[in-house]
Amino acid sequence: MTVVGERRPAGPVTSKATERVGDGRAAVRYLxxxxxxxxxxxxxxxxxxxxxSLYDYNQPQASGAAPLRFLGLDNYGELLGDPxxxxxxxxxxxxxxxxxxxxxxxxxxLAVVASRARPxxxxxxxxxxxxxxxxxxxxxxxxxxxxxxxxxxxxxxxLSGLGFTGMEGHSWMYxxxxxxxxxxxxxxxxxxxxxxxxMYAGIKGIPAEVIDAAQLDGASWRRIATQIILPMLRxxxxxxxxxxxxxxxxxxxxxxxxxxxxxVAGRNLVLNVYAYQKAxxxxxxxxxxxxxxxxxxxxxxxxxxxxxAQQKAGxxx
Amino acid sequence: xxxxxxxxxxxALAIGCAPPQASHDQPQGAGEKTGELQVWLFAExxxxxxxxxxxxxxxxxxxxxxxxxxxxxxxxxxxxxxxxNGAFNDSNSSPDVAEFGNTxxxxxxxxxxxxxxxxxxxxxxxAKDLVPSVLDTAKVDGKVYGIPWFTGTRALFYRTxxxxxxxxxxxxxxxxxxEVARAIRKAKPTMYGIATGGKSLYSALPYVWAYxxxxxxxxxxxxxxxxxxPEAKEGLERYAELISDDICPPSACAQMTGSDAVAAFAxxxxxMVIGGDFNLPAIDAGAVKGKYKVVPLPGTETGSIAPPFxxxxxxxxxxxxKKYGLAVEFAKLLAGKKYQQKMYDAMGTLPTFxxxxxxxxxxxxxxxxxxxxxxxxxxxxxATPAWTxxxxxxxxxxxxxxxxxxxxxxxxxxxxxxAEMNKxxxx
Numbered sequence: 189m190t191v192v193g194e195r196r197p198a199g200p201v202t203s204k205a206t207e208r209v210g211d212g213r214a215a216v217r218y219l220x221x222x223x224x225x226x227x228x229x230x231x232x233x234x235x236x237x238x239x240x241s242l243y244d245y246n247q248p249q250a251s252g253a254a255p256l257r258f259l260g261l262d263n264y265g266e267l268l269g270d271p272x273x274x275x276x277x278x279x280x281x282x283x284x285x286x287x288x289x290x291x292x293x294x295x296x297x298l299a300v301v302a303s304r305a306r307p308x309x310x311x312x313x314x315x316x317x318x319x320x321x322x323x324x325x326x327x328x329x330x331x332x333x334x335x336x337x338x339x340x341x342x343x344x345x346x347l348s349g350l351g352f353t354g355m356e357g358h359s360w361m362y363x364x365x366x367x368x369x370x371x372x373x374x375x376x377x378x379x380x381x382x383x384x385x386x387m388y389a390g391i392k393g394i395p396a397e398v399i400d401a402a403q404l405d406g407a408s409w410r411r412i413a414t415q416i417i418l419p420m421l422r423x424x425x426x427x428x429x430x431x432x433x434x435x436x437x438x439x440x441x442x443x444x445x446x447x448x449x450x451x452v453a454g455r456n457l458v459l460n461v462y463a464y465q466k467a468x469x470x471x472x473x474x475x476x477x478x479x480x481x482x483x484x485x486x487x488x489x490x491x492x493x494x495x496x497a498q499q500k501a502g503x504x505x
Numbered sequence: 506x507x508x509x510x511x512x513x514x515x516x517a518l519a520i521g522c523a524p525p526q527a528s529h530d531q532p533q534g535a536g537e538k539t540g541e542l543q544v545w546l547f548a549e550x551x552x553x554x555x556x557x558x559x560x561x562x563x564x565x566x567x568x569x570x571x572x573x574x575x576x577x578x579x580x581x582x583x584x585x586x587x588x589x590n591g592a593f594n595d596s597n598s599s600p601d602v603a604e605f606g607n608t609x610x611x612x613x614x615x616x617x618x619x620x621x622x623x624x625x626x627x628x629x630x631x632a633k634d635l636v637p638s639v640l641d642t643a644k645v646d647g648k649v650y651g652i653p654w655f656t657g658t659r660a661l662f663y664r665t666x667x668x669x670x671x672x673x674x675x676x677x678x679x680x681x682x683x684e685v686a687r688a689i690r691k692a693k694p695t696m697y698g699i700a701t702g703g704k705s706l707y708s709a710l711p712y713v714w715a716y717x718x719x720x721x722x723x724x725x726x727x728x729x730x731x732x733x734x735p736e737a738k739e740g741l742e743r744y745a746e747l748i749s750d751d752i753c754p755p756s757a758c759a760q761m762t763g764s765d766a767v768a769a770f771a772x773x774x775x776x777m778v779i780g781g782d783f784n785l786p787a788i789d790a791g792a793v794k795g796k797y798k799v800v801p802l803p804g805t806e807t808g809s810i811a812p813p814f815x816x817x818x819x820x821x822x823x824x825x826x827k828k829y830g831l832a833v834e835f836a837k838l839l840a841g842k843k844y845q846q847k848m849y850d851a852m853g854t855l856p857t858f859x860x861x862x863x864x865x866x867x868x869x870x871x872x873x874x875x876x877x878x879x880x881x882x883x884x885x886x887x888a889t890p891a892w893t894x895x896x897x898x899x900x901x902x903x904x905x906x907x908x909x910x911x912x913x914x915x916x917x918x919x920x921x922x923x924a925e926m927n928k929x930x931x932x
Contacts, residue, residue: 236524240524243523243524245524247612247616247893248615248617249524250527250590250593250594251526251527251593252527253615253616254615256524256526338756338757359756362759452703452755452759453703453907453912454903455912465898468586468587469586471590471897472894
């Protein structure tokens, strides 16, 4: 069965060709305002990003003290030939994957809990989740940093109180993986509420009759969960996943704030922070723009691939 | 076909139109004579006294110029690059006067950021008393782009009470600094033997210089990194040795900046620190007031002094300022003898006028170790626009961190850093 219903209006029967033309025109009219807005706020900056990435564009060039030099694809060549770029890319992909999986798992699990909880605990759960969601990334990062502070943090206090005395004064943000882990926790904490709310709405939107019918047919709960509820939630899962991938792939604030600009000797860099360090700290705006273009291309690719995979699996938007 | 045409169009757009460039030339004439004069100064730890001095200058200037208000904004030193570059790129949002570090001078001038003040200084009677070596740090290719406001010199601070208790003598050589620091940390495990960090660049450079190395050299107008020379490597290695579990543990110190280190010392958490004369008020406001002494940072042999970094800040006028005449007047007032003396009284910063300086040193004992360090010969970072970039990219701190954490050997870390530096030099 299809969840997203057939939306075609049940109007008078016309020939298919004229219907298509009429649909097309209507669609253009509907999309025009959004299109103009997108052109202004998306296409133009993107165009400039690509353009700057083709030049030797550093601080003296930006402030007009040195002539511009067209480089063609040299910035890209240099970027792809830089081993640091590849290690940062790998770190970004793994880090984003962990964050996406984490927020999806936590969000979905809590959505299930919420759909089964009584009103008051449910309200409390939502309040806590929305609180996390509403916290500005900067404030959230500092709160988590403080929780994991080596000398004054609650985490070390509790751990050493529980008998893990070795944790006293332990610096969480020093080692590469533990720093990444703490940042990932913070990101999961602030991004699971979106997944939870989406999934909760999805679960609540499943008609009771469908479940009843499955139960009458003798389906087990596991079967209902995996073969009825999950497929019906699929469009929402796709949206939540793509959103999370895009958010977590281009995470900036948390890494920048919590690892102090990319960790000791840059070992906690992710692509976005790397681009910032190149573009603004290093004043190589051309190179920074090139990284931005590569990131955009990668994200578009991931999104397209994911949508394709979903389409093949039987869901069409 | 359609796709090819689209591609061609995009290609033509990308190549045909160039990215935006700001344009502004050296201001002609005095410009606007009334309105708001915007001034950027650096925010320092405990800078209330500085704000008071500046407020006085503002009042005096406003009283002397009808219809002029002075608006002062305090910028954090760490985020300065973004603010200054933003001002250079958009001449409409540019302030008029700014304080900036002498290490940034070459980069700012290469970005067309500051106005050439050579002629203004020639007409200004006070200018002839500026210490020539200090004035040199305000010059690029013989032209002056800022009025030296104060100089900053670093020396070794140590805790007299801790040294007495542990029966230690102040170190007389750099290897002894490490030994003494280790002894302090051993006796007092909650204290850093010496607070110093991976990002405290101006504490690390004297090590490189003391061991006879340097970070770069200029030959025929072209700069090349010299980090891979054995002297420079030894200096960096000796410095990185301080960032170890038995002196200043890397988990806390690898990311420490110079100000962090001074803050730790001021809070009583460290036995020693390499701090500046400009840090004296902040340290005196902390827990260790009256419990410390200062000596010049020793060199490799007893009796020698490690060359300190010739730090200092300048007051310059933005090239894009629309109130050039007023801006120069305010710069001369704030960086003139009267307010340099007031800044010294308030912040302890060393004036840049020879006559004011010698008067102070005669009366103020706390400046002696700093003056002795300066007399032993100061050194400077490469005076090239590339330095701003090398500094902002944290190339040297990264190398120090890599060595200190054992992530890379000295050879690997210095080789990579030298390659990055040479890239910045345009090699």
